[in-house]
Amino acid sequence: MRLFQLYPLGDAAVTVQFGDSIDEDTHAKVRTFSAYLERHPFPGLVEQVPAFSTVTIYYDPWVLSEQGLYNPYTRVTEQLQNMLKLAKKSQKTASPRVVEIPVCYNGSFGPDLEYVARHTKLTPQEVIASHSRGKYLVYMIGFAPGFPYLGGMSKKLATPRKQHPRANIPAGTVGIAGNQTGIYPIETPGGWQLIGRTPLRLFDPDREQPSLLQAGDLVKFVPISEEEFWQRKEKAHGA
Amino acid sequence: MGLEILKPGLLTTIQDTGRHGFQKEGIIVSGAMDTFALRVANLLVGNAPHEAALEITLTGPSIRFTQDQLIALSGADLSPTINGESVAMWRPVHVKKDSILEFKAPKAGCRSYLAVAGGLDLPQVMGSYATFLRAFIGGFQGRALQAGDFIPCRTCDEQGIAQSFSSSNWTPDPQLYPNYQPNPCIRAIKGPEFELFSETSSTQIWSERFQVSMQSDRMGYCLQGVSLYLEEPTELISSAVTFGTVQVPPEGKPIILMADHQTTGGYPRILQVISADLPILAQVVPGQTISFEEVTLEEAQQLYIRQEQHLVQLARAVHLKKNA
Incomplete structure (x- = not known):
C-alpha cells in the first residue's frame, strides 16, 4: 500500500488514509499529520477528525473555490498533498502525553469486576493489577463526547459484553467490552462489563478543551481508594 | 423582550449552523437540519446567517411575542398564523407586542425556522447555540423547548428600519429556494465503499425507492425497501462520517446520517448525499x-x-432594502 491515499467523503470533506490496520505505526502517522494540520490551518478548513488509520478534513467548498473560481476538491487535495510532504519532513512527532486516570475499582463502582475475574480465571486483584499496569493509546475520540477508543488492553482481560445492556451507566465508569477497555464520559445506556469508576470529568463543555483525552494520548489507570475517589470527585467538580 | 412559549409543539429546539471544530473530541455538529432555510430566515431579518433560530418540527408551538418584533419564517410550510391570520413565509414580517404565533397543519416539508431580528439572547456553548439533545448542552438549557419557557431576544437597535420591512411587500425570488416537493429525488455521489457492494445492490441503490421510516430523527433516517449487501462480508476500521453519509449495517437497511450524526462510524458507506440537497432531504416527512x-x-x-x-445575492438584496 502507498504511503497514503486520499478520497472524498462527499463534497465537503476529504479523508487521508495512512494504512489499513489498527496499529501504533499507522496511528503515529495519523497523529503527526493531525498535529501538523492543527498548527497550520488553511483558509476554508472547518475541522479535522483523526481516527484509527485516517484523518478526515472538513472544508468549505465555497471558500476553497474562492467564490466559484476554482474546483474546490482539486484545491483542497493539492493543499493537503503539499502539507503531507511538509508534515513528513518536519517529523515533529512530539512524544505522546501521558494522562493518569485514577480509578476506584471498588465493588459498587465495578459491579462486574467479579464476573470479569471469573470469566478470565483471575482474582479480582489480578484483574485490577493487569488493567492498571498497561499504557493505553487513545486511537480516537468518538461515539460520545470525550469517549476514548483505547488500544493496548491485555488479551487476558478480554470479556464479552453483557447480554442485556444496562439502562444507565454513570459518567466516569470504566468498562471492558471484548478486547477493548473504555471510559463512559457521560451517563448512557450500554452493555460493557463495569469494573471501576474515575472521579475525573472526561467531558466538560466549559473547559477550553472539553474532552480530557485527545487522540494520540497515552492513558495510565491508577487504582485509588473509595475515600480518595470522593475527595478527587469533589475537586474535579468544583465546590 | 423575548418569546414566551405557550405550547412547545412536537420538537422545537434552538439551532444554528452547527458546532464545528469539536468532532475530534466526539462532539457532534448538531445545528439546523435545513441550514439553508435557517440562513435565509436570518438574512431576511438582517441577522448574520449563522445566528440562532428556532427549529420547529411538524406540529408547531404557540409563541407569544412580549415586544414588537421583526421575524421571518422559512423552511417547511406548517401553516403559520399570527393572531389567527395566516402569515407569509420567506419574507420579513413585523409583529406587534402580545401577538401569538401558531401553526396549523403541515402543508409541505417537516421543519420550519423562526428567526428574530437581533437574534436570540442565549449563551454559546463551545462556540455555538445549537442544541445537542443527548448531552444536554447548548440551545435553551440543553433541551427541547417546553411550555412556560421564556427565550430572551437581543434588542434590535434598528427598530426604525425594521418598520420599513413591515410596510414593504418585498419577498425574495422564490427561484432562490430549494424545491421542497414530497417524495423527492435526492442527488448523491458514490460513497467510499460503494465498490464493495454487490452488483445487484449497487444497481438497486439508484433504481429503487426507499421509504423514510417513522424511527427517523435528527440523528438519522432509516430507509425501508430493498436490503443492500456487500459482495463479501468485510470488517471496516471506524473512520469519520458526515451529514448525508448513507451507511449500510449488516442487516442491509440503509441509514442516512443527519445533523445529529455520530462523529465516526464503521459501516460501509454506499453513498454521500450532496450538500446542496441536504435541505430537501431535511424536509422529508417520515413515511414519504x-x-x-x-x-x-x-x-x-x-x-x-450556486x-x-x-445566499450572497439574497444578503445583498436585503442590504439594499435595509438602506433604501
Missing part, C-alpha cells in the same frame, strides 16, 4: 419515499457553489 440520482463530485460542488451564490 425518496430515490437517489447519481452526480459527480464536480457537479455536486458546482451545485453547492446555492452559496444565491
Whole structure:
C-alpha cells in the first residue's frame, strides 16, 4: 500500500488514509499529520477528525473555490498533498502525553469486576493489577463526547459484553467490552462489563478543551481508594 | 423582550449552523437540519446567517411575542398564523407586542425556522447555540423547548428600519429556494465503499425507492425497501462520517446520517448525499419515499457553489432594502 491515499467523503470533506490496520505505526502517522494540520490551518478548513488509520478534513467548498473560481476538491487535495510532504519532513512527532486516570475499582463502582475475574480465571486483584499496569493509546475520540477508543488492553482481560445492556451507566465508569477497555464520559445506556469508576470529568463543555483525552494520548489507570475517589470527585467538580 | 412559549409543539429546539471544530473530541455538529432555510430566515431579518433560530418540527408551538418584533419564517410550510391570520413565509414580517404565533397543519416539508431580528439572547456553548439533545448542552438549557419557557431576544437597535420591512411587500425570488416537493429525488455521489457492494445492490441503490421510516430523527433516517449487501462480508476500521453519509449495517437497511450524526462510524458507506440537497432531504416527512440520482463530485460542488451564490445575492438584496 502507498504511503497514503486520499478520497472524498462527499463534497465537503476529504479523508487521508495512512494504512489499513489498527496499529501504533499507522496511528503515529495519523497523529503527526493531525498535529501538523492543527498548527497550520488553511483558509476554508472547518475541522479535522483523526481516527484509527485516517484523518478526515472538513472544508468549505465555497471558500476553497474562492467564490466559484476554482474546483474546490482539486484545491483542497493539492493543499493537503503539499502539507503531507511538509508534515513528513518536519517529523515533529512530539512524544505522546501521558494522562493518569485514577480509578476506584471498588465493588459498587465495578459491579462486574467479579464476573470479569471469573470469566478470565483471575482474582479480582489480578484483574485490577493487569488493567492498571498497561499504557493505553487513545486511537480516537468518538461515539460520545470525550469517549476514548483505547488500544493496548491485555488479551487476558478480554470479556464479552453483557447480554442485556444496562439502562444507565454513570459518567466516569470504566468498562471492558471484548478486547477493548473504555471510559463512559457521560451517563448512557450500554452493555460493557463495569469494573471501576474515575472521579475525573472526561467531558466538560466549559473547559477550553472539553474532552480530557485527545487522540494520540497515552492513558495510565491508577487504582485509588473509595475515600480518595470522593475527595478527587469533589475537586474535579468544583465546590 | 423575548418569546414566551405557550405550547412547545412536537420538537422545537434552538439551532444554528452547527458546532464545528469539536468532532475530534466526539462532539457532534448538531445545528439546523435545513441550514439553508435557517440562513435565509436570518438574512431576511438582517441577522448574520449563522445566528440562532428556532427549529420547529411538524406540529408547531404557540409563541407569544412580549415586544414588537421583526421575524421571518422559512423552511417547511406548517401553516403559520399570527393572531389567527395566516402569515407569509420567506419574507420579513413585523409583529406587534402580545401577538401569538401558531401553526396549523403541515402543508409541505417537516421543519420550519423562526428567526428574530437581533437574534436570540442565549449563551454559546463551545462556540455555538445549537442544541445537542443527548448531552444536554447548548440551545435553551440543553433541551427541547417546553411550555412556560421564556427565550430572551437581543434588542434590535434598528427598530426604525425594521418598520420599513413591515410596510414593504418585498419577498425574495422564490427561484432562490430549494424545491421542497414530497417524495423527492435526492442527488448523491458514490460513497467510499460503494465498490464493495454487490452488483445487484449497487444497481438497486439508484433504481429503487426507499421509504423514510417513522424511527427517523435528527440523528438519522432509516430507509425501508430493498436490503443492500456487500459482495463479501468485510470488517471496516471506524473512520469519520458526515451529514448525508448513507451507511449500510449488516442487516442491509440503509441509514442516512443527519445533523445529529455520530462523529465516526464503521459501516460501509454506499453513498454521500450532496450538500446542496441536504435541505430537501431535511424536509422529508417520515413515511414519504425518496430515490437517489447519481452526480459527480464536480457537479455536486458546482451545485453547492450556486446555492452559496444565491445566499450572497439574497444578503445583498436585503442590504439594499435595509438602506433604501
